[in-house]
Amino acid sequence: MKRILLKIAYDGTNFHGWQKQEGLRSVQGEIEQAIERAFKFSCNLFASGRTDAGVHALAQMAHFDIDDAVPTNKIKLVLNRILPPDVQILSAKKVSENFHARFSAKKKTYQYLLCTGKKNVFEANRKAYTEELDLSKMQECALLLTGEHDFKAFCSSQTSAKDFVRTVYDIKLYKKSRHNIVVEVTGNGFLMNMVRILVGTMVDYSLGKLDKKRILKALESGERSCAGRTMPPQGLYLKKVFY
Amino acid sequence: MKRILLKIAYDGTNFHGWQKQEGLRSVQGEIEQAIERAFKFSCNLFASGRTDAGVHALAQMAHFDIDDAVPTNKIKLVLNRILPPDVQILSAKKVSENFHARFSAKKKTYQYLLCTGKKNVFEANRKAYTEELDLSKMQECALLLTGEHDFKAFCSSQTSAKDFVRTVYDIKLYKKSRHNIVVEVTGNGFLMNMVRILVGTMVDYSLGKLDKKRILKALESGERSCAGRTMPPQGLYLKKVFY
Numbered sequence: 001m002k003r004i005l006l007k008i009a010y011d012g013t014n015f016h017g018w019q020k021q022e023g024l025r026s027v028q029g030e031i032e033q034a035i036e037r038a039f040k041f042s043c044n045l046f047a048s049g050r051t052d053a054g055v056h057a058l059a060q061m062a063h064f065d066i067d068d069a070v071p072t073n074k075i076k077l078v079l080n081r082i083l084p085p086d087v088q089i090l091s092a093k094k095v096s097e098n099f100h101a102r103f104s105a106k107k108k109t110y111q112y113l114l115c116t117g118k119k120n121v122f123e124a125n126r127k128a129y130t131e132e133l134d135l136s137k138m139q140e141c142a143l144l145l146t147g148e149h150d151f152k153a154f155c156s157s158q159t160s161a162k163d164f165v166r167t168v169y170d171i172k173l174y175k176k177s178r179h180n181i182v183v184e185v186t187g188n189g190f191l192m193n194m195v196r197i198l199v200g201t202m203v204d205y206s207l208g209k210l211d212k213k214r215i216l217k218a219l220e221s222g223e224r225s226c227a228g229r230t231m232p233p234q235g236l237y238l239k240k241v242f243y
Numbered sequence: 244m245k246r247i248l249l250k251i252a253y254d255g256t257n258f259h260g261w262q263k264q265e266g267l268r269s270v271q272g273e274i275e276q277a278i279e280r281a282f283k284f285s286c287n288l289f290a291s292g293r294t295d296a297g298v299h300a301l302a303q304m305a306h307f308d309i310d311d312a313v314p315t316n317k318i319k320l321v322l323n324r325i326l327p328p329d330v331q332i333l334s335a336k337k338v339s340e341n342f343h344a345r346f347s348a349k350k351k352t353y354q355y356l357l358c359t360g361k362k363n364v365f366e367a368n369r370k371a372y373t374e375e376l377d378l379s380k381m382q383e384c385a386l387l388l389t390g391e392h393d394f395k396a397f398c399s400s401q402t403s404a405k406d407f408v409r410t411v412y413d414i415k416l417y418k419k420s421r422h423n424i425v426v427e428v429t430g431n432g433f434l435m436n437m438v439r440i441l442v443g444t445m446v447d448y449s450l451g452k453l454d455k456k457r458i459l460k461a462l463e464s465g466e467r468s469c470a471g472r473t474m475p476p477q478g479l480y481l482k483k484v485f486y
Contacts, residue, residue, distance in 0.1 A: 011364045014257065056365070085367035085477075121254045122299070124328035126365065234328075 004075060005063045005095045006031070006045075011086040012056040012233070013125040019050045027051075027087055031062070034082040039070050048101045048108065048241040049190070054125070054233030058111070059090065061241045063101040104243050107169065109186040110195040111237040114203070117179030128235035133181060133206045135173055141205035142171035142183075144215050145198055152222030154198055155191035156230070164191060164222065171198070184239065193230050201228030244308050246340050247318060249274070249288075250333040251303040255476070256368040257329060260296040261303070270294075270330055274305070277325040282313050291344045291351065291484040292433070297368070297476030301354070302333065304484045306344040347486050350412065352429040353438045354480040357446070360422030371478035376424060376449045378416055384448035385414035385426075387458050388441055395465030397441055398434035399473070407434060407465065411441070427482065436473050444471030 008031070016024040020032065028045050036042050047062040075092035083089070098104075113127035145154075145168060152164035172184040183199050201218070204210045210228055218226035251274070259267040263275065271288050279285050290305040318335035326332070341347075356370035388397075388411060395407035415427040426442050444461070447453040453471055461469035 009364045011367075080362075085362075086364050088362060088364045088367075119323075119328075119331060121252045121329050121331045122369065124254075124331075 001065050001097075002068050002072070003063055003065050003095050003097050003099060004072065004092055005061060005099065005101065006075075006092050007090040008057060008060045008062060009088045009090055010057050010060065011125075012051060012054050014086060015053065017051055017053040017055070018047055018060070027057075027060070028062075030083060030087055031079070031089075032064075034079050035064065035066070037082055038078045039066060041066055041070070046101050048105050049238075051236075051238055052193075052233050055236045055238070056126070056234075057238040059240055060238050061101045061105070061243075063095065063099060065097075099243075101241075105189075105241050107186055107188050107242045108190065108238070109184055109240040109242075110190070111239045112183040112185070112195060112199045112231065113176075113235045113237070114181040114183065114199070115179055116181070125234045127180070128232050130203055131207060133203065135175065135181065137206040138173055138181075138183075138202040140212075141202045141210075141215065142173060144212065144219075145201065146171055149219050150222055151191055151194055151219075153218035153224050153227040154194050154201070155224075156193040156197075157224060159192040161191055166191065166194070168198070171202075173202075195236060196231040196233070197227055197229075199235075200231045203231065204228035244340075245311050245315070246306055246308050246338050246342060247315065247335055248304060248306045248338045248342065248344065249318075249335050251300060251305060251330065252333055253300050253303065253330040254368075255294060255297050255299040258296065260298070261290055261293045270300075270303070271305075273326060273330055274322070274332075275307075277322050278307065278309070280325055281321045282309060284309055284313070289344050291348050291481075294479075294481055295436075295476050298479045298481070299369070299477075300481040302483055303481050304344045304348070304486075306338065306342065342486075344484075348432075348484050350429055350431050350485045351433065351481070352427055352483040352485075353433070354482045355426040355428070355438060355442045355474065356419075356478045356480070357424040357426065357442070358422055359424070368477045370423070371475050373446055374450060376446065378418065378424065380449040381416055381424075381426075381445040383455075384445045384453075384458065385416060387455065387462075388444065389414055392462050393465055394434055394437055394462075396461035396467050396470040397437050397444070398467070399436040399440075400467060402435040404434055409434065409437070414441070414445075416445075438479060439474040439476070440470055440472075442478070443474045446474065447471035 018027045020029040043064040045062045045064045076089045079089045115127045148167040150164045168187040170186045261270045263272040286307040288307045319332045322332045358370045391410040393407045411430040413429045
């Protein structure tokens with residue numbers, strides 16, 4: 001047996017998220033089925049983390065174990081022939097048997113796309129539409145959120161997490177074009193909906209719906225109601241996992 | 244009663260085409276439902292023509308009749324609030340009662356997107372991937388296909404059409420970027436799958452799979468086997484209807 005690490009891109013629009021669920025279309029389910037069909041080998045695929053329904057990946061990472069007889073350099077090609085148009089293997093490489101896509105991850109970068117322009121049907125599932133935003137105000141807010149904090153206020157109440165301390169190393173903000181803003185958040189780990197709430201907090205701060213005091217209170221008290229809105233999933237992309 | 248003409252954009256990926264079909268998601272069905280929900284008024288929507296499953300529209304045109312009491316200038320806004328992300332009303336205006344979205348149409352332009360580059364999951368349902376193409380060879384082929392012809396060889400065998408004579412006014416070809424080619428076909432009317440087969444013929448000609456003699460034979464004999472392949476629906480966009 002050997003361990004294979006896949007780098008995977010997917011358009012999350014038509015998936016009920018990463019995780020396999022009975023009777024629902026999931027990224028994990030599609031890839032596990034493709035592996036079984038291609039190599040007559042039933043496997044469990046372990047991702048760096050789940051992504052919710054509608055969330056995209058530019059480079060999700062996931063590992064599985066397979067018989068040594070399967071040539072590593074054929075895996076990408078063979079799987080891509082079978083997989084549907086909205087999921088694609090970008091690379092497949094052998095890793096050590098101690099490697100774990102989730103537990104070996106040191107940090108992750110997520111990207112969030114905001115659009116202040118007109119809705120376009122071809123991009124409606126790829127970004128979130130908002131009112132006009134002030135990049136320098138968002139930057140102010142980003143600085144408050146960067147660092148090691150208890151992010152309980154920035155987490156869905158449906159989480160099973162017990163420890164809410166995470167480190168956000170960096171929040172980058174830039175305009176891709178006149179109406180398109182990119183937010184890139186890098187951290188050592190993220191709670192459920194955390195990136196979507198961090199971005200929602202920056203948006204609400206920019207719109208004057210939250211002030212500095214309230215954000216500091218969110219970080220201190222852990223009260224969800226002190227942080228900003230949860231942005232919709234379709235603007236979110238898992239961009240990079242660092243090992 | 245008054246007649247309203249809608250200009251509509253849709254991403255065809257998740258629709259079983261324009262036409263309403265029992266139990267299947269269609270563009271016509273979504274919009275008729277939205278009209279009923281918004282204005283408590285059951286209507287029939289008549290498009291400039293059907294589009295197949297997976298085919299997109301930058302500007303489909305469709306008319307319906309509604310009570311004079313409904314303010315025309317509210318229709319676009321109200322429908323867009325109800326419609327799902329992949330369909331959008333671009334405009335709604337009052338037209339004369341003799342106007343018919345299909346029968347009043349004088350010509351139409353379709354656009355087809357070809358990509359000779361690497362597959363990208365976010366664009367996989369928006370264009371067709373092909374081998375490297377030669378634009379000047381495609382242009383040669385386009386000239387053979389332009390004009391008034393019997394296009395029986397360029398039509399699906401499932402058609403119910405009896406008359407196959409159509410006029411292709413113009414075929415424009417250009418590179419949008421290094422790996423992306425746009426084909427724009429304007430004609431007075433199109434048979435079932437006709438644009439997809441015209442583009443498939445240009446692609447096959449460029450790849451050396453068809454020669455000039457064979458294309459002239461297709462136009463003379465009406466034999467489907469003499470024309471090129473049927474390109475997939477996801478590269479096709481209804482771009483403009485001329486009245």
